[in-house]
Amino acid sequence: MGARLLVIMMVVVGLLAAGLGVPLALASAAAAQQDLFTERLIDTIDYASAAERPLTEADTSQLAATLRRYDEVYGDAVLVLDRTGEPVVASRSPAPALDEDARERVTLALARQPSQAYPLIMPWDERPLVLAEPVLVDSEVRGAVVTISSTAAVRAQELRTWSLVATAALLALGSGVLVALPVVRWILRPVRRLDEGTGRVAAAVLAGARPDPVSDNSGPPELRRLSASFDRMAEQVAQAYSAQRAFVADASHQLRNPLTALRLRLSNLQGRVDADAAEDHVAALEEAERLSTLLDGLLALARAERTAPLVPLAVDDGVDDRLEAWRPLAEHSGLELRREGVRGLRAVGPEGAVETVLDAVLDNAVKFTPAGGTVTVRTALHGDLVEVSVQDTGPGLAPDELDRATDRFWRSPARINTEGSGLGLAIAARTVELGGGELLLSSPGGLRVAARLPRA
Template identity: 70%
Template structure:
């Protein structure tokens, strides 16, 4: 926007300078040409009057010498011709040839009419100024006096004037830019602070920290009001999110005690329930277990949101954590007929909160084990991301399960979202949401894609530590 404002100012200043300078230069050029025209017209009229007797007597004693002296002093060729166009006297042995305009002026003079002012002579027009005046004897046209004036000095003068105007236009534009720079900086300062502060405010709001104010009281009144409104909005959103997180954490924590008591009571009723109610008792136990899992997920999510406002990131070695989680999940995977594989590069380090990689891998491996059929394989790969700025490390979990519909990939990380064809699979719908939030808080991104060989690939790109 700053560049656009400067361009607008430059265009306006340039148009103003051109609007004032061009008429001034034109006026100066016309005045200089008019002065030359009048001077040469006066001389041509004089020579026309001096030529009356020589034309009448067919002799020109003294006239040729006078024309030659005039040409020598002023550099203007003068020629006197009779009605037939024959040269009566000339300032040079070889009079200059006339172009079409000069010949027309001679014919106009022989028709007893005065020479009109020529059009404006531009600096690149090298034609001389040709004037012709009738030689009158007793009111009868007997010939014409012709002057051919070089226009070099006139064109040099015009070029100097136009160069001065062009320089003044450039100076005006430069001064306009110098004046406009602080003005545009003052105007756009609130906008720049909004642009720079949006990312910081977003991070602070999501982390539950107080948002740094964007408004500093500078700039136009309208933009100051805009930044003040933005600060109020950020504060309101921060309070709303903090209230929501506190409610989720408190509600989840408070529900654990009555839920635990309910599970104990249901367990104590085992063997004491009538045969026709045994199936309902088992279903109640399963729902209690499912509710317990949902509450555990909510508490994990609340802890992740709570830790967002605390800088707990550390330099973490990836290899030991990946090997540990694979060892922890291998018994369950082998029990269900799955193979756990490790691939990629070793020796990489990332920046993430302690326990973050464990949380992400547990969520991804839990989903992979649940949805991969017996005989399948789950591969955990660690590798650096090429050509990334900043440098990233990708931790990916690839399974050989059924995958999911392409349109569901973006929704899979939503809280409590379950695929329509997997509603009967055990789970709370919070695993991927917790993993995505954990990766996001570390400055990375969680991505789901469908590889060509089938299955589902979930990758977490985390900031790399060199």
């Protein structure tokens, strides 16, 4: 945006310089050409008067000497023509040839028409300035005098004028840049602070901290008001987000006590319930257990949504720790738990990210993989990303279910009666996103979940 503003200001300065400089240069060139035209017109008229007697008496020796001297001093050729247009006297030998434009002017002069002014001569136009005036004897045209003048001096002066105008325009543009830069910075300072502060505000809101204000009361009044409005909005969003997260955490935590008491009371009724109500008693215990699992998931999700500083992660340590923790349950379920891939990798993410992701993914893999199956944890490097993937040999997910698997509380319709809260993959996805990575799901003969984090 700053570059565009600077370009706009430079265009304005350039148009102003062109609007002032071009007319000035044209006026200067026209004035110089008019001076040359006037001087040569006077000389041509003088020689037309001086040629009256030589043309009448046929004695042109003195006139020829005068014309030669004029040519030597000014470098301009002079011709005296008779009424048929043939040269009688010339300042040079041989006499210069006349082009079509010069002959047209001679024709006008013999018809007693005055010399017409030339249009503006451009620096690249090397044609000479040709003037023709009639020689009158007793009001009768006896011939014409033609002067052929070089325009080199006029064109050189015009070129110098254009060069000065161009130099002045460049200086004006340079001065405009020097003046415009601080003005553009002043105008864009609030915009730049908004751009830089947006990321900080988002991070602060996610972390539950108060966002730093972006307004510093600088810049145009409209942008100052915009910055102040942005600060108020960020403060309100932070408060609302913090209140929402606190409510989830507090509600989940506070519900654990009465839920625990309820589970104890239901357990104490074991063996004291009538046979007709035994089935309902078991169902009540299962629902209490499911509610406990759901509250644990909500607490984990609330913790996952609170941003933490990104730190280097030893991937091997996290993977080995979680494999040892889940191996007994996997063996009890008749599953083989494998570890493959590259070792010695280090990633960047929230503290404990590898463990959090593996807990959520391994829980699903062990839960849905039938006995005799295999769960493989593999580490690999993909460019600048470290990948930790879990591949099971379970039923997997349908293609249309893969996109929804990381939604909160979503569960596959085919496994709706399986124990779980539907928050595991949502927690894993959120944890990876906070580290600047991504969670990829595919189903190549089972379910494969790959967490990718930036390489340390």
